[in-house]
Amino acid sequence: MSTITKILIVLLSLFSIFLCGMMVSFVGSAENYKSLYNTEKLNSQVLLSEAENLKIQFKEQAQKTSELETKLRQELASLQERNNQLAASLRNAERTGQEFESRAESWKGVMSGFDASVRSMLESLKLTQGQLEKARAQSVEDQKNLNQITVNLSEKIVELQRLEADRRRLLEQKTDLEKQMTRGGAAAVQPVTVVPDNAQPAGPATAASDIKGLIKEIDQSLVTLSIGSADGVEKGMVFHVTRGDEFLCNIVVTSVDIEKSAGILEMVQQTPKIGDTVTTKL
């Protein structure tokens, strides 16, 4: 065997061993592409099925969305209609409010006028009350004068009655004297005829007869009595109001009806009540 053959044998062996090592290392480190392909294919199928499911869900969601959109559009239309109705109601309410405001303004004017008229009436009432006080004072004065005149008149009546009694007594004495003269022979002497005087003393009817009654109603200074013209009550008569033995006031009759009469209070000592006794004589 030649030397070159030996060298080639050694080189060939070394080279083949080197290549075999490289081949083993390459194949040992190579990946299993089939299993990777299968895995990726399976993942792709899973993803495709998921995509199909997502498409179905997307269609369902789209359908639901379209239904919800239709429903919301209907609700929007109804809300717009309601909004229009509310706007119309608001306009009506505003119009009504303006009408009421105008009415309030008119009533305010009326009330201001009424207030002014009430103020003027109060002023006139004060004037009238002043005049009434003056009239009452004048009436009290007149009543005092009337009482004085009544007293004087009573004294005159008493004097007149006394004079009448004296006249009757003198007439009786004259008649007795004439009778004595007739019995004594003086026949020629004409008997004196005495005409009886039937004249009644002039005096108020209240002084002659007593009229009694009761108070039926009281309105401030105006009093209604339970007796009228049928009982002899006349306009201008004075009644004395008593409660038991207590004098309360006087009543001057200003209006007379058949069975009732009315008058005003005077010389008020106490305020009378319904049921108090009125009489013309104390």
Next chain:
Amino acid sequence: MAKKKTAYSSDVYTAILGIAAMAVFSTLIFVAVVYTSHYGSLMDAFKVTQ
């Protein structure tokens, strides 16, 4: 005729060639086993799958 006497060195080189051949052969077996385990058969690795 006398038998030609061979040298011991030729036997050594023959052994070296045997070792190289065994390395190549074992490498081929390893590659075949590995591809068979991966693709079923050696030719399946070259199939076009659709």
